[in-house]
Amino acid sequence: MLTPNMNYSHLKSSYLFYNIAQKTKAYLAEHPDTHLYRMGIGDVSLPLCDAVIKGLHAAADDQSKADSFNGYMPECGAPFLRTAVADYYRTRGVEVADDEVFISSGASDELGDILDLFDRSNRSLIIEPAYPAYVDANVMGGREIVHLPSSRSNGFLPLPDGDTDAELIYLCSPNNPTGAVFSREQLKKWVDFANAHGSVILFDAAYEAFIEDADLPHSIFEIEGARTCAIEICSLSKTAGFTGTRLGYTVIPKELKRNGMTFNDMWVRNRTTKTNGVSYIIQRAACEVFTPEGQRQIHENIAVYKQNACTLMQALDKLGIWYTGGRNAPYIWMECPNGMGSWDFFDKLLNEAQIIGTPGEGFGKCGEGYFRFSTFGSPEDTKTAAERLVALLK
Amino acid sequence: MLTPNMNYSHLKSSYLFYNIAQKTKAYLAEHPDTHLYRMGIGDVSLPLCDAVIKGLHAAADDQSKADSFNGYMPECGAPFLRTAVADYYRTRGVEVADDEVFISSGASDELGDILDLFDRSNRSLIIEPAYPAYVDANVMGGREIVHLPSSRSNGFLPLPDGDTDAELIYLCSPNNPTGAVFSREQLKKWVDFANAHGSVILFDAAYEAFIEDADLPHSIFEIEGARTCAIEICSLSKTAGFTGTRLGYTVIPKELKRNGMTFNDMWVRNRTTKTNGVSYIIQRAACEVFTPEGQRQIHENIAVYKQNACTLMQALDKLGIWYTGGRNAPYIWMECPNGMGSWDFFDKLLNEAQIIGTPGEGFGKCGEGYFRFSTFGSPEDTKTAAERLVALLK
Structure with missing residues (x-):
């Protein structure tokens, strides 16, 4: 049975x-x-921008003719889009290699899928209030959840202290639902904690495009030490109105290793086994988001x-x-x-x-x-x- | 650590x-x-058919205007497409309800994701030769694999016998790589085995559109008893040239239950937690495949x-x-x-x-x-x- x-x-x-x-x-x-x-x-309520709409029509035209038709896409993402995302990071002073960028169908899809890389014995620290799917995905995986309540007294931005103990750490900044954003100094404390404890941070940066204060970090990879402890998960849903169009990207630095396993290699193997990549049409259109x-x-x-x-x-x-x-x-x-x-x-x-x-x-x-x-x-x-x-x- | x-x-x-x-x-x-x-x-090498291309352009136009713009799609699939797939089953005499149809990004994605519904203690029976991802996805999940070799002597269509013992059974018909197709009588033996042992069949029907002999089954739900033991996973990749466009669908009958758990309900919960649905644009275009x-x-x-x-x-x-x-x-x-x-x-x-x-x-x-x-x-x-x-x- x-x-x-x-x-x-x-x-x-x-x-x-x-x-x-x-x-x-x-x-x-x-x-x-x-x-x-x-x-x-x-x-979102505003329609897709003109550049993306043009990209969608161009991609549909490509798929209508044998000489421009695209069959199976590379599972980890179209090279043109991985390069565009890496270049986008470079404009903010963050160096990531093209093959550290993985194209996904969106942050929520990726946040569910990526848990496959971690043993079920790991405890997941979730700062609350939180996006409910963080909790549910970990319950489905049978993982113990360490709830870290936040409050007005810490501006809904809690930091690790002597009692903090978890192997997987969810950070969402700018935060859903509170809109609070970690400063560089605050994020550095989480990065230092993760490196000291061998924890891995899942950094949900779905709202980074809404940051306007120049001193706030858009990416955890702006913080020294993050390449050995963090995975960053991003989305065009709010950035470019892709909630119903679906595209995201994930950065897994090659330095991120635990117990002899390299997470970038593991994710390549996961994607090549469990997906056939993201639609050419959506990747082609998403590429337009990263043009001037x-x-x-x-x-x-x-x-x-x-x-x-x-x-x-x-x-x-x-x-x-x-x-x-x-x-x-x-x-x-x-x-x-x-x-x-x-x-x-x-x-x-x-x-x-x-x-x-x-x-x-x-x-x-x-x-x-x-x-x-x-x-x-x-x-x-x-x-x-x-x-x-x-x-x-x- | x-x-x-x-x-x-x-x-x-x-x-x-x-x-x-x-x-x-x-x-x-x-x-x-x-x-x-x-x-x-x-x-595939042929471009998408005209009806689908028109659907893609129409969907892109929808996304360009506020009054026809689509944000988040229902996680289990757009109602219009779930209905179209259920109607497609009906043309072959198979009754499935709209909410037994789940829209996916393709069969390979779904075959990886759906294993989340099953405890890791279950053994997976894989008929070989086999699509390599069947094996790898189960190794990643730590499941024991029961290899069932097939050969020329059984036409590469082995049947259960007294030694057969597994909780999860992969059947791919028409088969990749052998092209062999189970008859109704042969599939009935697998369905009877699964019902008798409380096993669940994952039926990969990605190539059903290539069947031309009228007496061969396109769907496992043409077989009596399948609604209590089978999940069917389908794809437009080969049917409609969607290898690079990405869309599939999965049927989970409401009668499929084990140990008090209803798999249709579980999959709704999985999809609403771990995805935000498939791109409107691709679902809108895929709908055209099911028109006359x-x-x-x-x-x-x-x-x-x-x-x-x-x-x-x-x-x-x-x-x-x-x-x-x-x-x-x-x-x-x-x-x-x-x-x-x-x-x-x-x-x-x-x-x-x-x-x-x-x-x-x-x-x-x-x-x-x-x-x-x-x-x-x-x-x-x-x-x-x-x-x-x-x-x-x-």
């Missing part, structure tokens, strides 16, 4: 977005034709979301409400007013201002009392939502 | 396609400007490859060489002439007829003495190669 992976029976049901959807549905049933201001799910014109266009879109963030931050400043994020991240993490619980605040915003956000409790217990706004909505909606927020809470 | 997944150290180096590439390179260095007849790797016009066009392309198979089969018939495949599969698996070893035969074909095929030994020990031809080359090359084969071996 076959035995299923019984770790799945230990998964907690994920009520967060389901509950939001149910409450929204119920509200709309009672109030049909009401316009809702949706700032809950972190999905593509960079100009995606930053025009990012500027729209950043203006949304400013609009919301101004409203919170006016109200004297504490928050993180917004300035260097597409999320704003605010304290619920008057000590309200995060689901109570959700209900209040929905019922009294027709605004939808995400209750902090959904990202872990220590998120209770906080609330996340996504800044990916339309400027018009965000402006009205900010006005309603001020009117409601002033 | 982090422990890597040390199962990777038990992987054997995969020399097959590397060795072929090295030998080819060496030959071309000595004989520059020589045209080689490449019938080794199973990659798309089916007509892809079968025009398949007919070209089938004509290649006929050309090669006629040559082998003329030479009196035993083979399987070709008629209902895009591969031909021939006995090497005069008891030659498969690498010796590779060298002879390359050096004396400039033909490249794949030595059977690369698919497992019992493949020694056999040789695989892919029929995905150009008709002109295949015709000349067949003539050279006859001239060389007559």
